Amino acid sequence: xxxxxxxxxxxxxxxxxxxxxxxxxxxxxxxxxxxxxxxxxxxxxxxxxxxxxxxxxxxxxxxxxxxxxxxxxxxxxxxxxxxxxxxxxxxxxxxxxxxxxxxxxxxxxxxxxxxxxxxxxxxxxxxxxxxxxxxxxxxxxxxxxxxxxxxxxxxxxxxxxxxxxxxxxxxxxxxxxxxxxxxxxxxxxxxxxxxxxxxxxxxxxxxxxxxxxxxxxxxxxxxxxxxxxxxxxxxxxxxxxxxxxxxxxxxxxxxxxxxxxxxxxxxxxxxxxxxxxxxxxxx
Amino acid sequence: xxxxxxxxxxxxxxxxxxxxxxxxxxxxxxxxxxxxxxxxxxxxxxxxxxxxxxxxxxxxxxxxxxxxxxxxxxxxxxxxxxxxxxxxxxxxxxxxxxxxxxxxxxxxxxxxxxxxxxxxxxxxxxxxxxxxxxxxxxxxxxxxxxxxxxxxxxxxxxxxxxxxxxxxxxxxxxxxxxxxxxxxxxxxxxxxxxxxxxxxxxxxxxxxxxxxxxxxxxxxxxxxxxxxxxxxxxxxxxxxxxxxxxxxxxxxxxxxxxxxxxxxxxxxxxxxxxxxxxxxxxxxxxxxxxxxxxxxxxxxxxxxxxxxxxx
Ligand SMILES: Nc1ncnc2c1ncn2[C@@H]1O[C@H](COP(=O)(O)OP(=O)(O)OP(=O)(O)O)[C@@H](O)[C@H]1O
Ligand SMILES: [Mg+2]
Numbered sequence: 001x002x003x004x005x006x007x008x009x010x011x012x013x014x015x016x017x018x019x020x021x022x023x024x025x026x027x028x029x030x031x032x033x034x035x036x037x038x039x040x041x042x043x044x045x046x047x048x049x050x051x052x053x054x055x056x057x058x059x060x061x062x063x064x065x066x067x068x069x070x071x072x073x074x075x076x077x078x079x080x081x082x083x084x085x086x087x088x089x090x091x092x093x094x095x096x097x098x099x100x101x102x103x104x105x106x107x108x109x110x111x112x113x114x115x116x117x118x119x120x121x122x123x124x125x126x127x128x129x130x131x132x133x134x135x136x137x138x139x140x141x142x143x144x145x146x147x148x149x150x151x152x153x154x155x156x157x158x159x160x161x162x163x164x165x166x167x168x169x170x171x172x173x174x175x176x177x178x179x180x181x182x183x184x185x186x187x188x189x190x191x192x193x194x195x196x197x198x199x200x201x202x203x204x205x206x207x208x209x210x211x212x213x214x215x216x217x218x219x220x221x222x223x224x225x226x227x228x229x230x231x232x233x234x235x236x237x238x239x240x241x242x243x244x245x246x247x248x249x250x251x252x253x254x255x256x257x258x259x260x261x262x263x264x265x266x267x268x269x270x271x272x273x274x275x276x277x278x279x280x281x282x283x
Numbered sequence: 284x285x286x287x288x289x290x291x292x293x294x295x296x297x298x299x300x301x302x303x304x305x306x307x308x309x310x311x312x313x314x315x316x317x318x319x320x321x322x323x324x325x326x327x328x329x330x331x332x333x334x335x336x337x338x339x340x341x342x343x344x345x346x347x348x349x350x351x352x353x354x355x356x357x358x359x360x361x362x363x364x365x366x367x368x369x370x371x372x373x374x375x376x377x378x379x380x381x382x383x384x385x386x387x388x389x390x391x392x393x394x395x396x397x398x399x400x401x402x403x404x405x406x407x408x409x410x411x412x413x414x415x416x417x418x419x420x421x422x423x424x425x426x427x428x429x430x431x432x433x434x435x436x437x438x439x440x441x442x443x444x445x446x447x448x449x450x451x452x453x454x455x456x457x458x459x460x461x462x463x464x465x466x467x468x469x470x471x472x473x474x475x476x477x478x479x480x481x482x483x484x485x486x487x488x489x490x491x492x493x494x495x496x497x498x499x500x501x502x503x504x505x506x507x508x509x510x511x512x513x514x515x516x517x518x519x520x521x522x523x524x525x526x527x528x529x530x531x532x533x534x535x536x537x538x539x540x541x542x543x544x545x546x547x548x549x550x551x552x553x554x555x556x557x558x559x560x561x562x563x564x565x566x567x568x569x570x571x572x573x574x575x576x577x578x579x580x581x582x583x584x585x586x587x588x589x590x591x592x593x594x
Contacts, residue, residue: 014395018402018440022351023364026393034390041383042376122374124340126391126439127360283301283341 023127031128035136036143038119043144054148058155061093062086065216066161080218083247090161091246092215094152094170095238098178101148103206105141106185107198113137114190120281130277138183145178146171162246169245173259177238180262183269190276209235237261291316291443291474292337296346299332299498306332308498309346314443319465319475323485323580324495325590330478331371333495334447337476338368350443364392367441367473371448373432377421381412384420385435392439402438409464410434426457433464444468446477450484462487482580494580494587501587506580513586514578515540517556521549521563521570531568538562543585550582 017023026034070085080088113119123133149171156162162170188201212222213235219227230236241258244251292314299307307329314320322330335341336348339355339362348355350362375384382403389399407413410430420428429449436444449465450458465488469475479485485492486506494502494509502509519539523531529544536542539553553559556575563573585591 011395014393014398017364017393018398018438020365020440020442022361023439024393025361025364030393034393037390038376038387041379041387045378117376117378118372118374119376121340121370122376122388123391125338125363125366125368125370125374126388127364127393128391129360 026127028132031132032136032139034128035123035133036140038123039137039140043140051151054151055155057097058093058152061097062090062156062159062161065089065093066156066159069216086159086161087163087246088243089216090156090159091167091170091242092239094149094156094174095177095242096210096213096215096235097152098145098149098174099181099206099209099235099238101145102141102178102181102185103202105144106182107189107201108195110137110186110189111192111195114280120277124281130281131274133281134186134273134277138179138186141182142175142179145175145182149174149178164246164248166248166250167246169250169255170242173238173241173245173255176259176262176266177234177242180234180238180265180269183266183273185269187269187272187276190273190280209233214239234262234265289316290314291351292320292476293349294333294337294346295348297333297336297343297348298345299329299336299341300344306498307336310493310495310498310500312493312500312503314474314476316442316474317469317472318490319469319477319488321476321485321489321492322478322495323480323482323489323492323584324478325480325584325588328495329498330480330495331447332498334371334445334476334478338366338370338445339363340368364439365442367436367439367444369429369432369436369444369446369449371451371478373428375420375428375431375435378419380417380419381423381431382407382416384431385438388435389438394439399438406434406437409437409467411460424457426453426460429453429457429461430464433461437468441473443474443476446475448478448480450479450481458484482584485580492580494584496584496588502583509580509583510578512583514582515552516554516578517552517559518576518578518582519551519553519556519559519563520572520574520576521551522547522572523549523570531570534566534568535563538566541586543582545591550585552578552582 013024066086066089070089073079073085079085120133124130153171185201188197212226213219213230213233219230219236222230237258241255241262244255244258290313294310294312296309296311297307298305298309310333322333324330332341336343336355337350339359343355351365353362355362379387385403385406386399389402394402407416410433412427412431412434415423415427420431423431433449450461453461465475475488477488489506491505493500502513504512525531528546528549531549532542532544535549535551539551539559541552543550551559560573560575563570581591
């Protein structure tokens with residue numbers, strides 16, 4: 001028998017995957033990339049619509065909240081804790097809009113892949129497994145969130161929303177905040193039959209969170225009993241981390257504390273999502 | 284030679300339950316390399332549940348299942364890498380183009396982008412979809428979508444192709460095109476496992492089949508064997524001017540081997556249908572119409588279960 005002198009090349013390995021007999025297994029990276037490839041093809045068809053939205057939504061936000069409301073706040077009380085209102089609100093809105101991207105990417109599309117076009121079922125008939133499908137899709141969502149946040153931050157910077165280069169840290173913080181929502185929402189969506197649950201999520205979870213998690217005013221302004229509630233929400237941690245990151249003088253312990261809580265939400269969400277996906281897709 | 288080399292699929296006491304409901308109730312079967320093996324049965328017989336276990340997407344509840352000698356519970360991905368699957372309901376992305384659907388699916392099997400493109404070209408030819416390669420899937424006809432699903436299932440050069448009701452809902456012409464493609468695949472050495480509730484499809488395509496009902500296998504053999512074993516050579520179909528065809532059954536005792544009563548006709552099983560027809564006439568029984576035909580799997584099914592396949 002011939003002794004192989006070198007490792008088979010990648011091409012030889014992938015060619016053998018379409019030939020009779022046992023096939024060379026896919027690496028973890030290959031499995032996730034295959035799922036991401038599908039989502040890239042999907043995005044390629046839809047990016048024009050979403051890119052316009054990505055540019056317009058920050059402009060509207062900044063014009064109304066930052067510039068309009070900000071002028072009023074700054075004139076009356078000299079900003080929030082000495083920080084001009086625009087610089088106070090922009091890092092928070094960056095984190096908040098990542099939450100909205102998470103909502104947009106983790107509901108209808110995920111339910112569609114489960115129920116309507118059954119894209120997940122197509123994947124699971126191949127060597128891919130539930131975890132591959134989940135990791136691949138979540139990574140694609142994280143990528144989408146990164147691009148959306150970068151656009152938002154670029155627009156905000158043009159409006160003078162940042163005062164320091166440290167604000168670049170808001171990008172990973174926002175993606176982390178978004179994923180702290182996306183991963184648990186994936187788990188939630190996999191338990192839905194129709195879209196009525198999404199309305200509840202939208203009206204009774206996301207909207208109150210945006211209003212009461214310190215995005216537009218410090219949580220200290222809330223009634224005392226509401227403040228601990230804010231501490232339990234990922235958005236408050238995301239907003240606080242984003243502010244800690246953008247303030248020229250980064251408060252590392254505070255920043256890392258909030259980041260750790262966000263990571264906790266992602267971890268718990270992952271645990272739930274794997275279970276929900278398996279229960280829904282493998283019967 | 285090991286068992287996994289000639290017997291590609293082996294099931295012993297294979298069972299599937301959903302909650303308290305038993306969809307597949309301890310079935311035994313084996314599929315040999317190169318053959319076309321069928322599951323024939325009515326709605327709810329457990330065909331899809333069985334196919335989904337064989338496709339390693341649905342965990343086995345009980346019994347034993349082996350593909351290529353491997354256990355789906357531990358080697359699911361390795362087995363699926365060697366299968367082609369045409370599910371009962373198409374799982375194409377209708378927003379994407381025909382060729383994008385193929386490329387994407389090939390990537391799931393770990394094929395390179397270059398290879399996926401090469402193979403997609405050949406498969407579109409095979410599925411007679413080359414002209415539609417760049418078109419969106421959504422407006423395609425049902426037959427075209429089905430052919431695309433089959434082309435897609437072949438992207439990894441599968442050794443076994445699982446087809447769950449490949450032609451249900453298609454018009455006769457589309458079905459014949461599809462059957463022709465499946466014949467070609469079989470000739471090229473692909474092992475076919477299919478389910479159907481069309482007896483003509485089973486007769487046309489299957490070398491061997493099992494008849495399923497209520498989650499159980501009630502008979503097994505080649506179409507000819509089954510017909511020989513469970514039916515007569517010919518059947519005399521009689522229609523009467525009545526709402527209750529059963530009323531006429533006593534008049535026909537002894538004409539053939541057996542009489543089956545259907546809502547709209549009576550079936551007399553006899554090796555010589557014309558002789559049976561003469562005998563009916565001699566007894567002075569006057570049906571509205573009478574027809575002699577050869578026995579089919581439909582008759583086998585009727586005999587085994589007392590019900591029609593398609594209701
Ligand atoms: N996921 C599920 N949960 C609960 N019951 C199920 C599930 N899948 C199938 N069943 C039930 O199991 C039985 C067998 O279904 P199956 O789909 O295997 O039948 P089939 O022979 O493929 O029928 P058809 O010709 O309608 O496709 C049916 O009564 C069905 O309702
Ligand atoms: Mg079925």
